[in-house]
Amino acid sequence: MIDHPDPDTLTRFAEDDPSVDHAAIAAHLEECDTCALEVEVAREMLVELSRGEVLQYLLDLPAERQRVRESHHYLDFVRLCERERSEVAAAEQFFAVLAARPVGEWLAILRRSPEHRTVSMADWILHEAELLLDEKPAEAMRLIELADELLNEVDGAHPTLLTTARGDVWRQRSNAHRHLFQLQEALNAAILAEHTYRQLDSPEFAVATAQNTRAVALFKMTRLNEALDLNLAASSVLRTFGPTRELGKSLMFEAAIRLEQGFIAKAQRLWRQALSILESLSDSKNKAAREIARCHANLAECSYRLGDYGAAAEAAARAMTRYRGLRMETEAIRSAWTRALCQLHRGDPSALDALDLAAQQFEALQMFGDAGFVRLDITEELLRREEWDRAEPLARQLVELFTRAGVTVASVQALDSLRQSIVHQLATAGMVQYIRDYVAADDPARPFAPPGVH
Amino acid sequence: MATPDPVETAYAKHYAAVHFIAAVQFRIPAADADQLVHDVFLAFLRHHETVGDSGAWLVASARNACISYWRKAKPTEGLPPSLPEPPRDLNARVDLLRILASVSPRCRQILYSRFVEGASAAQIARDCSGSTSSDYGRRLVHRCLTAARAALAKKAGRA
Numbered sequence: 095m096i097d098h099p100d101p102d103t104l105t106r107f108a109e110d111d112p113s114v115d116h117a118a119i120a121a122h123l124e125e126c127d128t129c130a131l132e133v134e135v136a137r138e139m140l141v142e143l144s145r146g147e148v149l150q151y152l153l154d155l156p157a158e159r160q161r162v163r164e165s166h167h168y169l170d171f172v173r174l175c176e177r178e179r180s181e182v183a184a185a186e187q188f189f190a191v192l193a194a195r196p197v198g199e200w201l202a203i204l205r206r207s208p209e210h211r212t213v214s215m216a217d218w219i220l221h222e223a224e225l226l227l228d229e230k231p232a233e234a235m236r237l238i239e240l241a242d243e244l245l246n247e248v249d250g251a252h253p254t255l256l257t258t259a260r261g262d263v264w265r266q267r268s269n270a271h272r273h274l275f276q277l278q279e280a281l282n283a284a285i286l287a288e289h290t291y292r293q294l295d296s297p298e299f300a301v302a303t304a305q306n307t308r309a310v311a312l313f314k315m316t317r318l319n320e321a322l323d324l325n326l327a328a329s330s331v332l333r334t335f336g337p338t339r340e341l342g343k344s345l346m347f348e349a350a351i352r353l354e355q356g357f358i359a360k361a362q363r364l365w366r367q368a369l370s371i372l373e374s375l376s377d378s379k380n381k382a383a384r385e386i387a388r389c390h391a392n393l394a395e396c397s398y399r400l401g402d403y404g405a406a407a408e409a410a411a412r413a414m415t416r417y418r419g420l421r422m423e424t425e426a427i428r429s430a431w432t433r434a435l436c437q438l439h440r441g442d443p444s445a446l447d448a449l450d451l452a453a454q455q456f457e458a459l460q461m462f463g464d465a466g467f468v469r470l471d472i473t474e475e476l477l478r479r480e481e482w483d484r485a486e487p488l489a490r491q492l493v494e495l496f497t498r499a500g501v502t503v504a505s506v507q508a509l510d511s512l513r514q515s516i517v518h519q520l521a522t523a524g525m526v527q528y529i530r531d532y533v534a535a536d537d538p539a540r541p542f543a544p545p546g547v548h
Numbered sequence: 549m550a551t552p553d554p555v556e557t558a559y560a561k562h563y564a565a566v567h568f569i570a571a572v573q574f575r576i577p578a579a580d581a582d583q584l585v586h587d588v589f590l591a592f593l594r595h596h597e598t599v600g601d602s603g604a605w606l607v608a609s610a611r612n613a614c615i616s617y618w619r620k621a622k623p624t625e626g627l628p629p630s631l632p633e634p635p636r637d638l639n640a641r642v643d644l645l646r647i648l649a650s651v652s653p654r655c656r657q658i659l660y661s662r663f664v665e666g667a668s669a670a671q672i673a674r675d676c677s678g679s680t681s682s683d684y685g686r687r688l689v690h691r692c693l694t695a696a697r698a699a700l701a702k703k704a705g706r707a
């Protein structure tokens with residue numbers, strides 16, 4: 095058998111150049127898939143070249159470019175880009191002025207400053223609203239309404255930009271309703287976002303993002319299958335647009351559903367795909383930073399559930415760093431909790447101290463329920479080690495913590511029964527798991543029965 | 549030095565591909581094609597901050613806009629059989645367009661003469677340098693194909 099022909103020779107072979115040894119190369123191609131593929135690619139290109147219209151188009155291109163440069167469309171577009179740039183810069187600057195004043199005064203201030211009543215300013219306000227969604231959804235909703243009112247008073251904006259911004263308002267309104275547990279309103283707002291986007295000449299991308307927003311509302315309404323179908327349809331449209339933040343978010347949503355369904359490996363693959371897309375974006379304003387942190391946190395969760403504690407600890411550490419950079423302390427503590435659990439599984443002696451630190455940090459933020467669950471993990475480990483003296487005061491603390499968290503009386507009874515079992519040295523790690531599940535459900539309709547009693 | 553505007557950069561880089569899709573692939577009349585290309589870039593202006601591959605985004609958006617155009621133009625009829633072409637083929641053509649845009653105009657002319665007009669190697673040699681050597685003509689064609697091939701390999705991440 096001959097050696098691999100060089101790429102030049104393979105191209106000549108594909109061109110039927112008589113100067114190459116056709117018989118020898120043909121024999122080689124029978125044996126070598128790599129070279130056969132090279133020849134196939136070269137031949138495909140020759141076929142495309144012979145169709146001619148591509149080349150013809152390129153030959154005409156210089157004249158066409160000149161025509162376009164002189165066309166009113168191009169000149170309009172350049173003017174629009176310049177205007178957009180200056181409006182974005184002005185909105186960024188003026189937002190600092192607004193932020194120093196109460197939100198109730200913003201619209202009046204903007205009414206006195208017509209030069210700042212722009213789509214870019216509405217975008218800026220919507221972006222701020224998005225940042226508030228998790229922790230202050232009512233405040234976020236207030237900003238969204240403000241952005242909506244502002245858009246009604248914008249003069250001279252391009253209709254495409256204005257319509258897209260109106261659709262964005264409906265989409266964010268849906269998100270805010272969802273965070274406020276107004277799920278039917280969230281669903282309606284997502285539908286209105288979709289209708290608004292459909293007025294655009296090229297609406298597919300925006301419509302797919304609105305469908306994802308609707309899917310999240312359906313998911314929260316526990317209409318899981320509808321949510322998943324809609325999300326998959328949206329992802330397949332978004333995928334045709336190449337890597338975008340919206341595709342990354344769409345995959346993250348599917349990953350969250352798969353995790354909920356218990357398909358951990360599938361969820362892990364989706365989180366990885368989403369992370370890779372989000373990290374590939376140039377994202378100069380760091381708008382995907384929260385999503386990237388969430389991907390790391392969820393990858394930690396998946397690896398943990400799959401028993402790969404090393405990978406889980408690394409992903410959790412990355413999530414912690416990202417969340418701290420974003421000043422999302424609560425999420426950073428959650429990742430620290432996951433990392434401490436990984437340390438525990440790997441026999442790291444500092445694991446209990448790390449868990450204790452996470453519990454203290456939750457308590458400092460008045461998050462007594464989360465602190466209680468971390469302390470339940472510590473209790474479970476102490477019982478495994480039969481360290482009764484350390485477990486007993488901790489169990490007393492659990493009753494107090496969950497009471498402050500406002501759980502049902504039955505949950506408090508469950509925790510007290512755990513304490514008593516510890517006092518009598520009868521409790522086991524399995525009992526802690528049973529109590530944890532009961533308190534996590536915190537279902538007022540389900541009275542507490544000790545493990546084994548039904 | 550001022551940073552170049554990403555939207556204007558994308559316009560300069562991908563205008564040819566977007567206009568090619570509208571004008572050549574979907575045969576949209578010239579005046580409407582200009583408007584359609586304009587609308588696609590306007591949509592891009594709105595979304596560019598979240599886009600990782602501006603070329604892929606613009607190609608997909610252009611294709612969707614062209615399909616919508618024909619749907620609106622003939623609201624009671626199906627799309628004409630020649631429109632639109634299958635997306636796979638379309639993407640291959642657009643890829644080729646992008647690749648060929650990166651080879652020299654002289655090479656494009658040589659490839660056009662050889663593969664579209666069916667000129668012989670000797671004719672190409674004569675047109676390019678006054679030589680009558682068909683070997684020289686073949687070498688010219690080969691060199692241009694190699695340049696196009698290198699661009700293709702680069703695009704596929706194999707360079």
